[in-house]
Structure formats: structure tokens, C-alpha cells
Amino acid sequence: MLEVKNVTKTFGGVVANKDVSFSFEEGQIVGLIGPNGAGKSTMFNMISAIFPPSEGEIIFRKQRIDKMPTNAMAPLGISRTFQNLQVFKNMTVVENVMVGRHIRTKTGTLRAALKLPGTKKEEVSAYDKAMEYIQFVGLQDLYDHLAGNLALGKLRLLELARALATEPKLLLLDEIAAGLNHKETKEMSNLIEKIRNNGTTVFVVEHDMDLVMSICDKIIVLDQGEKIAEGTPREIQSNQRVITAYLGAEVEKNAQ
């Protein structure tokens, strides 16, 4: 499904990713982990075409995507959530999800806003579909609430519903459990597994190791921009390079 080939990304003198290669098949939950500054967000930003790699190739379902514009990703089947939430606070829950949905319909947000002929039927179907995803994440009781009034846990579910509304083949989740309590994290894990079981491949960047180890089929580990390990949760937990990288990060943090 996805192949990252010898990808390097530099920002001025900073090497955020260095000659990173990995690939994975459809139908899995894949985790991307590593200490702070390891290059995880940079990798996600390249896969979702926020910016291109400095070197290397990214191939999605046999198609090179590393030179494509950001807005080509959703129609291709790649959707994502953001660590710093990107919901429209002055729109309702259902309106936010419909923004995601419009990418899938011919109408588009602008045509719908202008109420051009032929948009009405698609609007109804976009609304119904949005409600389906709202139900899926469990926000049905809040569908007409303003996003700005939602607590963090609900906002994360809203971001998830909006990303799902584009009906992605590959869903990228950037720290979707950050700031969630134990119960909310468990519910989020269950949802991610359900999404995978429904046929969407999920790629997660996550600091919550319990979540990563319990739901991922495969894990890729970055440290200081380089890939240092790849394997099943069990293999990663006992990998000496991974343990050293995380312990090193801990020691550094404690010394500050």
C-alpha cells in the first residue's frame, strides 16, 4: 500500500529524516514511534503531501505521490488528523464532517455554499453520510453543537469522523490520543481497530505506548531522523536499539 524509499528531509541545516525506507501492506494498523524530535511528524507531513521530501520517493498504491499537491491526497484515498486539532470552531459537528464529505462528492464546499443547481440532492446525501460517521465515532447526541464548545476528547472524535468522511484507504492519525484520559484512550483504541476491521489501513504516530503496543500489527521506530527498527510490538519491545533510544531520551529529560 505504502512505500517510503530512501526519504531524506532537511530544514536548513536540520536533518529531520535521513534515508528512511519502509513499506506496509493494506489492512493493518501500523505505528510510527520514536522519542521527541525523531522525525515522526515530518514523515507524516511528507506522506500527506504537506511538503515534499528533499530526497527519495513515496509511493502509494503503485503511484508516486511525493511531488503531488496536498489537495490531491484525499481524492487518492489518503486522509489524516492533526496533532493540533484543525476543526472549524464556529461550525457545528455535522457541518465540520460535511467539509470532509464534500471532497468525496461532485458538489464541493463552494458549489454547495452558492447553492448551484443540482447541489441539493448531493447536500442531503452528504448530510446523511456525515451523520453515519458521527454515529460511528459516538457523537450523535452532539451533532448540532458548535465544535468550539466541545471538550478535547470529543474534538478528537470529531477530527476522526471528518477524516473518515473522505472514505480513505489510508488513514493517518497524528497523536490522536494525546490529552485523552484512560477511558477515552481505550475507546479510541477500539475505534481504530474497528476502522481497520472495516478495511481502512491505519498509520498512527503515537506517544501512548500502551495504545501502540496493544493495537498495532507492525511498528516502525525512528530516532534522530533515522529508522532504527521495524517489527511486531513484541519484537520492538525487546529490541535493544529501541530500548537504548528511549532510555537515552529519558536520561536527557531527567538531566534538564
Ligand SMILES: Nc1ncnc2c1ncn2[C@@H]1O[C@H](COP(=O)(O)OP(=O)(O)OP(=O)(O)O)[C@@H](O)[C@H]1O
Ligand atoms: N519546519 C521545520 N523547520 C525546521 N526544523 C524543523 C521543522 N519541522 C521539524 N523540524 C526539526 O526536525 C526534527 C524532527 O522533528 P519532528 O517534529 O518531525 O519530530 P517528532 O518525532 O514528530 O517529534 P515530537 O514527538 O516531539 O512531535 C526536529 O529537530 C525538529 O526541530
